[in-house]
Amino acid sequence: MIDLPTFSDVEDAFIRIQPYIHITPVLTNTAINKMTGADIYFKCENFQKVGAFKFRGACNAVFSLSDEEAAKGVATHSSGNHAAALALAAKLKETHAYIVMPKNAPGVKKRAVGSYGGVITFCEPTLKDREETLDKIIGESGAAMIHPYNQKEIIAGQGTCALEFMEQQNDLEAIVAPVGGGGLLSGTAITAKYLNPEIEIIGAEPDGADDAYRSLKNNERMPMTNPNTIADGLLTALGDHTFEAITKNVDAIITTSDESIIKAMRLIWERMKIVVEPSSAVALAIILDNKEAFKGKRVGVILTGGNVDMEKLPF
Amino acid sequence: MIDLPTFSDVEDAFIRIQPYIHITPVLTNTAINKMTGADIYFKCENFQKVGAFKFRGACNAVFSLSDEEAAKGVATHSSGNHAAALALAAKLKETHAYIVMPKNAPGVKKRAVGSYGGVITFCEPTLKDREETLDKIIGESGAAMIHPYNQKEIIAGQGTCALEFMEQQNDLEAIVAPVGGGGLLSGTAITAKYLNPEIEIIGAEPDGADDAYRSLKNNERMPMTNPNTIADGLLTALGDHTFEAITKNVDAIITTSDESIIKAMRLIWERMKIVVEPSSAVALAIILDNKEAFKGKRVGVILTGGNVDMEKLPF
Numbered sequence: 227m228i229d230l231p232t233f234s235d236v237e238d239a240f241i242r243i244q245p246y247i248h249i250t251p252v253l254t255n256t257a258i259n260k261m262t263g264a265d266i267y268f269k270c271e272n273f274q275k276v277g278a279f280k281f282r283g284a285c286n287a288v289f290s291l292s293d294e295e296a297a298k299g300v301a302t303h304s305s306g307n308h309a310a311a312l313a314l315a316a317k318l319k320e321t322h323a324y325i326v327m328p329k330n331a332p333g334v335k336k337r338a339v340g341s342y343g344g345v346i347t348f349c350e351p352t353l354k355d356r357e358e359t360l361d362k363i364i365g366e367s368g369a370a371m372i373h374p375y376n377q378k379e380i381i382a383g384q385g386t387c388a389l390e391f392m393e394q395q396n397d398l399e400a401i402v403a404p405v406g407g408g409g410l411l412s413g414t415a416i417t418a419k420y421l422n423p424e425i426e427i428i429g430a431e432p433d434g435a436d437d438a439y440r441s442l443k444n445n446e447r448m449p450m451t452n453p454n455t456i457a458d459g460l461l462t463a464l465g466d467h468t469f470e471a472i473t474k475n476v477d478a479i480i481t482t483s484d485e486s487i488i489k490a491m492r493l494i495w496e497r498m499k500i501v502v503e504p505s506s507a508v509a510l511a512i513i514l515d516n517k518e519a520f521k522g523k524r525v526g527v528i529l530t531g532g533n534v535d536m537e538k539l540p541f
Numbered sequence: 542m543i544d545l546p547t548f549s550d551v552e553d554a555f556i557r558i559q560p561y562i563h564i565t566p567v568l569t570n571t572a573i574n575k576m577t578g579a580d581i582y583f584k585c586e587n588f589q590k591v592g593a594f595k596f597r598g599a600c601n602a603v604f605s606l607s608d609e610e611a612a613k614g615v616a617t618h619s620s621g622n623h624a625a626a627l628a629l630a631a632k633l634k635e636t637h638a639y640i641v642m643p644k645n646a647p648g649v650k651k652r653a654v655g656s657y658g659g660v661i662t663f664c665e666p667t668l669k670d671r672e673e674t675l676d677k678i679i680g681e682s683g684a685a686m687i688h689p690y691n692q693k694e695i696i697a698g699q700g701t702c703a704l705e706f707m708e709q710q711n712d713l714e715a716i717v718a719p720v721g722g723g724g725l726l727s728g729t730a731i732t733a734k735y736l737n738p739e740i741e742i743i744g745a746e747p748d749g750a751d752d753a754y755r756s757l758k759n760n761e762r763m764p765m766t767n768p769n770t771i772a773d774g775l776l777t778a779l780g781d782h783t784f785e786a787i788t789k790n791v792d793a794i795i796t797t798s799d800e801s802i803i804k805a806m807r808l809i810w811e812r813m814k815i816v817v818e819p820s821s822a823v824a825l826a827i828i829l830d831n832k833e834a835f836k837g838k839r840v841g842v843i844l845t846g847g848n849v850d851m852e853k854l855p856f
Binding site for chain 1: 592807854
């Protein structure tokens with residue numbers, strides 16, 4: 227059953243997670259505005275705890291559990307920001323986070339999860355072994371599964387970013403957010419369209435992992451096959467929850483190339499003096515690719531995270 | 542004659558430049574505080590216009606000129622942030638900035654000066670040719686020479702950073718600022734000691750360019766010979782003005798290695814998600830090198846700039 231959050235769920239999530247999250251700043255940049263012809267407002271979730279918006283959803287999911295449920299721990303399989311986010315949320319709730327990670331995950335990701343006290347179980351880097359390992363852990367511990375995106379509480383938590391953003395900048399005409407599994411885009415769209423039905427909500431997707439674009443075009447959830455993009459946070463496919471939320475609330479998905487993503491990422495680093503990961507730069511990349519569409523508009527861009535391996539920069 | 546600014550000159554400078562500068566944010570980071578045992582407040586001049594505190598001094602110097610003087614233009618020799626800062630200040634005053642740069646200066650620096658409308662004259666990369674070229678330009682144009690650091694208006698302008706900082710965070714027990722030519726450290730010390738005579742002011746210097754350290758130790762201005770450090774904004778030696786200001790007002794100069802500077806720089810990028818240049822990281826490097834000295838204190842750190850060649854990162 228598809229159970230999507232309402233605006234009221236997002237408001238509840240915001241109250242629930244407020245003691246734990248950072249209210250992240252909104253930045254503007256004169257040079258980038260000149261370059262695009264738009265007024266762009268950047269919501270800096272790279273400054274969020276654990277360095278990514280993912281902490282909002284994870285925190286809402288963990289703190290939505292009853293004390294009894296939470297005492298058994300939480301579990302997920304992820305090698306990315308969701309894993310670190312869930313580990314920190316569990317630590318704050320004083321319970322365990324069981325994280326299943328492929329044994330070939332980058333050292334920097336393993337250390338991040340470990341540093342927040344997450345209990346890591348390594349598995350073979352196949353979806354089958356991931357899922358079997360996770361099922362085994364959940365069977366033994368009774369831990370609550372927290373999905374990285376296809377879950378009501380996660381979507382509601384990610385929606386708090388748009389809630390905050392539209393309070394900070396109440397005259398936005400459009401919001402562009404990257405789409406991978408679709409948790410952020412779903413939460414953003416549900417929240418923003420409630421607050422302002424006229425606002426345009428646009429998903430930005432790498433063309434090397436464009437299942438959301440194809441799914442919207444075909445009005446049917448399409449599989450992701452061999453995703454290949456530098457935006458390593460956007461390799462996952464939409465779930466049934468996020469597909470429905472996006473179909474109902476998002477105006478368009480626009481895709482872009484890795485070349486444009488790297489160019490946009492470098493522009494943000496050089497001009498704004500902030501560190502963002504490639505997935506964060508996809509939204510600015512589509513604006514730079516399609517200047518006419520955004521010209522003269524007040525556009526909100528969600529910079530999703532700042533966790534980059536400094537030894538593997540694309541420039 | 543040594544003519545140092547007073548606190549009142551710094552206040553005047555602040556009023557003069559306020560329409561043009563950014564009020565830069567003060568950031569803190571839990572992980573870095575844990576690592577050092579101190580409460581560190583980072584004043585983010587990497588977010589200043591042109592990406593460095595240098596814009597404060599350049600702006601004050603240019604807007605201190607009479608309209609008649611300013612009409613003839615301003616001139617300097619520099620291949621760094623001062624050149625870009627002076628070019629932008631001159632543009633805002635609607636006059637010319639004549640910048641003498643060695644012809645082997647990095648392309649990124651040339652483009653920065655050019656993008657703010659600076660008039661570049663290339664010279665041989667020797668001090669002699671630099672000075673002769675500059676003298677010739679000043680002789681022909683009547684432009685006002687604006688020194689990168691050894692000048693009253695520049696020191697007063699750089700002092701506005703500490704003025705702002707101590708308003709934003711009024712309980713600092715120490716401020717650490719990098720020292721190259723000494724303009725920022727002089728302005729910081731004059732301002733901070735006036736506002737709170739008890740505050741400790743510490744200069745942070747790369748041990749590969751340690752003329753300030755040696756000068757304070759010998760109580761005599763020592764020459765800089767063959768400076769060699771990754772902190773390319775700190776290669777210059779103290780002038781007579783900055784030597785006097787620092788001798789009178791600074792409590793200590795502490796030096797550090799390039800290895801520590803790179804480590805601190807990477808820590809700032811990875812943990813704080815902001816882009817700072819190597820010169821900016823010297824202050825945090827000395828705190829990490831000397832944890833006992835800073836433990837339990839509220840320490841202000843000035844992050845001086847964020848202009849980095851992304852293709853030549855040290856990690």
